[in-house]
Amino acid sequence: MYGAITGDIIGSIYEFENHKSKAFPLFSEASFFTDDTICTMAVIESLLDDVDPAITLRKWGAEFPDAGYGGMFGTWLRRPDMPPYNSYGNGAAMRVSPAGFLAYSLDEAIDLAIKVTAVTHDHPDGIAGAVATSSAIYLAYQGEDPSAIRLFISERFGYDMGQSVDEIRPWYEFDETCPGSVPQALTCALEATSYEDAIRNAISIGGDSDTVACIAGSLAEALFGMPSEIAAEAERRLYPSMKRLMERMYHDRGRQNPAKG
Structure with missing residues (x-):
């Protein structure tokens, strides 16, 4: 979804130079997509074409080998025989947004999240981070109130959702685990007043900024939609193959592509 990908692009320049304030330019000439976007594209293709996510993740990883993958995931990409490696990193949640977007029920949002996550991040905390994110996105698209989503996430996954941004x-500090970044990212969206406000919340807490903003952005699009000018600015940084895949995804669910106005 453009919500996730735009968050990744905006957060890309703040990952290693955190900006603990909501006042910052959304884009610069240095803003570009990272592994968060690449893996999201792989998940979109897997779900639209009903292909093993291990195949599409390795395909997209080979096409973009220098996108900043984590160490173990980078090894997994290069080794077709490598099984899941018990990860609970936030890579599970950064790529899962299409599962919530494309699902027709909460159960399907959960099942799809597990399907696209367990090929690598099969630790219970990795699965939980992906399922929590996918579930929140699905519920937001069904019109659930942010307070109800916050309560669901807290009760279902045991995350502390009681703190404000x-x-x-x-x-808050840099944390690449699901337990240490997913609840914070979701809070940034659930407390926001708009898509842009959610992204500003996400960048302002610091940490793994591109991934926190990617996760927050995926939920924020479901909650608020997103301004077409922000989506279009993100789209300008994508490859043609990515744009075509995004258009397919929105068309599949009969939703307006925000990058097209």
Whole structure:
């Protein structure tokens, strides 16, 4: 979804130079997609074409080998015989948004999330991070109130969803695990007043900024939609193959592609 990919692009320049404020330019000439976007594309293709996600992840990884993959995942991409490696990194949640977008029920959102996650991130915390994100996105598209989604995530997954963005910001640090980034990212969206506000929340807490903004952005699009000018600016940085795949996904669900106005 453009919500996730735009968050990744905006957060790309802040990942290693955190900006603990909501005041910053959304885009610069250095803003570009990272592994979050590449893996999201792979998941979209897997679900649209009913292909093993291991195949599409390795296909897209081979096409974009220098996108900043984590160490173990990078090894997995290069080794077709390598099984899941018990990861609970936030890579599970950064790529899962199409599962919530394309699902026709909450059960399907959960099942699809597990399907596209377990090929690598088969640790229970990795699965939980992906399922929580996919479920939140699906519920938002069904019109559930942010407070109801927050309660569902807290009760279902045991995440601490009680802190505000202002309470998270002072102590939050770089954390690439699902337990240490998914609840914070979801909070950034659930507390927001718009798509842009969710992204500003996500960047402002610091940490693994591109992934936190990617996760927050995926939920924020489901909650608020997103301004076409922001989506179009993100689309400008994508390859033609990516644009075509995104258009297919929105068309598949009869939803307006926000990059097209």
